[in-house]
Amino acid sequence: MISKKRLSRGMFLTIFILSLMAIIAISIGAAPKQVTLRFVAANHPYTDVIKPLIPEFEKKTGMKVNVENYEENQLTQKLTVEFTSRASTVDVFMTRPLQEGRLFYKNGWYHKLNQYLPAAGWDWADYPKSIVEAVTLNREVYAIPIVTEWKTLFYRKDLFAAANLKVPTTLEELEAAAKKLHNPEKDMYGIVSRGQRGAAVTQFSSYLYSFGGDFIKDGKCVIDSPEAVEAFKYYGRLLHDYGPPGVTNMSWPQAQALFASGKVAMWTDASVLIAGIIDPGKSVVADQVGVAIFPAGPAGARPFQVVPWSVAVAAQSRQKDAALEFLKWATSKQVAKTAQLNGLTMARTSVWNDPEIVKQLYPGLAESANLTGPIAVPYDRPLMTAVGEARDAIGEVIVKAIETGGQADIASLAKIAAGKVDVLLVRAGEGPN
Amino acid sequence: MKEVRLIKAAPAFTEVITLSAKKPFRVNQLIEKNIKWLFPLPTGLFIFLMMIFPVLYTFYVSLTDWDMISGGRISFIGLDNYVNLLKEPRFFNSIKLTLYFTIMAVGIEVVLGVAIALILNRDFRGKNLVKLILLLPMVATPVAIGLAWTLFYEPTIGLGNYALKLLGLPASQWLGSSKMVIPSLALVDIWEWTPMITLIVLAGLASLPQEAFEAALVDGATPLQIIRDVTLPLLRPTILIALVLRCIDALKTFDIIYVMTTGGPGFASETLNIYAYNLSFNYFRFGAASAALVALFTLVLACNLLVLWMRKTYEL
Structure with a gap:
């Protein structure tokens, strides 16, 4: 009895295993070798432009691309957590060279791209040198730039005309104009710019440079220099005296909403944000937006011009060839042109020389880009890992x-902050040599 | 041969048990002997993996210098993270704000919640409807609540200042001023969580013995005296439970603060939880963040032990 049972059990087991193997073999053989890429993107106009184009790419290559998008800080967190766990399935991702470039590079999360750059049809020479530098560390290119942005002054043409004001070209004139147009009783504020702790730093940077200050010099933080202190005081006074209430909680979405609802006369922020205030569906002042170059301070006009976003291939990706193919397509001239026609300001030189595109740009935007280019500072925040x-x-x-209108003991506060930044520099091995 | 028998016995667990009574195999014996450990094993495993392990791991990480800034190397540094925290003004600021927020929010919630429950504790038409409406703030998603209140508090276009204006009061900066930001956030918490206390207290009221009230009425006590000398003393255990539950939650509040201010303006609403979040997900200093979280854990534990100790000592 036992041996018979044993036999039948053995038979059953054999058949079961054989059929299992057959099923696996069939499913492997039958399934088309479809590559599915995971593209993790930011909530950015570029993502909005590229999403409808992806089916085209899928058709051409037979790959499937899954796109996820996140708010920018959540994107950094998401990627950091995934890459740290070493179980990431991200193939291609959007990344901010100035914010996380050094951190990700240091941890080896970018797939280095140098060897692929000469690829035919990609036209790497189309990128200006300063823009290439923005995504290069130790001569290694770790991401491909997508868009550029620069510090701009947005103003209300109608209010300036009514008050008989000309567009400010110096920070003194900017303050005077803000003062003249500031009328809180009628819910009209002179000027808005970011006042929220961390978010404000990038927009404060152009004020800092134009006063002759900088973030870091020779591995030491210099935001306690007399020039920097003057810049802090000016920025604080400007927003305290002529800014909207609650400005210390404002990043760009709040400032943009306020400008778009017609409550402020001027706004200094990144050029890319123009989209939300010239769209008649979002803005009641869409036809009154003027664009001007950032005004000059004691050290001249020194607006930033940066590469806020780029695309990279994850070092942990298990399908790098496919990922690279997608990267090439996503940063191709054709996609860049489509994006530029949709109101983005792309990093490639060619899109700025194309008459078809230039014709369609918002009046003043191309001019402000051309004027800013030669005098621009290529970073809007301290260049460091932390x-x-x-x-x-x-x-x-x-x-x-801002809270004290520049009246607090800014010099001491700046000194404390500089001390904290110095500690961070040293800890990351970026301190003075 | 033994193996074969094992396979034979394996199919059903019950069979294993009955069989083992007659023919004691080694494994079955083992199972039978340890049955009292075996049955709770899945639960025990779950609790260990999902609750105890994370706490222990957080504690372990808090003793290392794990951060992303230096490239992800991890080395054991003992209590350095804690020492550094004690030197950090932001840490003390965050503890102060956490306590300020909790005391203000929970204090008002308990008073209001009990008062509303006493008012509602009678039969009237639509009582169930009122209870349902009370539930609404609690079931709404905190992020949506945060966004709605952010709009309400917007100093220029928000309803908050409009309402103040109608009442003839001066406009407030709400979340925009370092002095007003914690009270403004506490108000949201009060709006959201007072109903919970009301509901708990209502349940407690329903279970109170009627004899005491009848006796008080016979003795000619006024309604106010009944509330003060009969209802509230009888309700103490219920209120205490509500208080402990709310304290635990309020100390750990994260969502509404993160959505509405991310700790700003400056660091004026950076509670301990937000500070730990910044340390880990904005600065990528996991070691330091874990130390801050252990501090939060201790704080929550201490506050609740304090309440329970008071209950025992003063026989509240």
Whole structure:
């Protein structure tokens, strides 16, 4: 009895295993070798442009691309957590070279791209040198730039005309114009710019440079220099005296909403944000938006022009060839042109020389780009690994300056903040040599 | 041969048990002997993996210098993270704000919640409807609540200042001023969570013995005296439970603060939980963040032990 049972059990087991193997073999053989890529993107106009184009790419290559998008800070967190766990399935992702470039590079999360750059049809030479530098560390290119943005002054043409004001070209004139147009009784504020702790730092940077200050010099934080202190005081006074209430909680969405609802006369922020205030569906002042170059301070006009976003291939990706193919397509001239026609300001030179595109740009935008280019500073925040923490330390001084209208002991506060940033520099091995 | 028998016995667990009574195999014996450990094993495993392990792991990470800034190397540094925290003004600021927020929010919630429950504790038409409406703030998603209140507090276009204006009061900066930001956030918490206390207290009221009230009425006590000398003393255990539950939650509040201010303006609403979040997900200093979280854990534990100790000592 036992041996018979044993036999039948053995038979059953054999048949079961054989059929299992057959099923696996069939499913492997029958399934088309479809590659599915995971593209993790930011909530950015570029993502909106590229999403409808992806089916085209899928048709051409037979790949499938899954797109996820996140708010920018959540994107950094999401990627950090995934890459740290070493179980990431991200193939291609959007990344901010200035914010997380050094951090990700240091941890080896970018797939280095140098060897692929000469690829035919990609036209790497189309990118200006300063823009290539923005995505290069130790001569290694780790991401492909998508868009550029620069510090701009947006103003209300109608209000300026009614008050008989000309567009400010110096920071003194900017303050005077803000003063003249500031009328809180009628819910009209002179000027808005970011006042929220960490977020404010990038927009404060152009004020800082134009006063002759900088973030870091020779591995030491110099935001306590006399020039920087003057810049803090000016920025604080400007937003305290002529800014909207609650400005210390404002990043760009709040400032944009306020400008779009017609409550402020001027707004200084990144050029890319123009989209939300010239769209008649979102803005009641869509036809009154003027664009001007950032005004000059004691050290001249020194607006930033940066590469805020780029696309990279994950070092942990198990399908790098496919990922690279997608990267090439996503950063191709054709896609860049489509994006530029949709109101983005792309990093490629060719899109700025194309008459068809230039014709369609918002009046003043191309001019402000051309004027800004030669005098621009290529970073809008301290160039270091621990950017997030440094921004909060510097942002605290900005908030105090705004809260007190520049009357607080800014010099001491800036000194404390500089000390904190110095600690971070040393800890990351970026301190003075 | 033994193996074969095992396979034979394996199919059903019950069979294993009955069989083992007659023919004691080694494995079955083992199972039978340890049955009292075996049955709770899945639960025990779950609790260990999902609750105890994370706490222990957080504690372990808090003793290391794990951060992303230096490239992800991890080395054991003992209590350095804690020492550094004690040198950090932001840490003390965050503890102060956490306590300020909790005391203000929970204090008002308990007073209001009990008062509303006493008012509602009678039979009237639509009582169930009122209870349903009370539930609404609690079931809404905190992020949606945060966004709605952010709009309400918007100093220029928000309803908050409009309402103040109608009442003839001066406009407030709400979340925009370092002095007003915690009270403004506490108000949201009060709006959201007072109903919970009301509901708990209502349940407690329904289970109170009627004799005491009848006796008080016979003795000619006024309604106010009944509430003060009969209802509230009888309700103490219920209120205490509500208080402990709310304290635990309020100390750990994260969502509404993160959505509405991310800790700003400056660091004026950076509670301990937000501070730990910033340390880990904005600065990528997991070691330091874990130390801050252990501090939060201790704080929550201490506050609740304090309440329970008070209950025992003063026989509340």
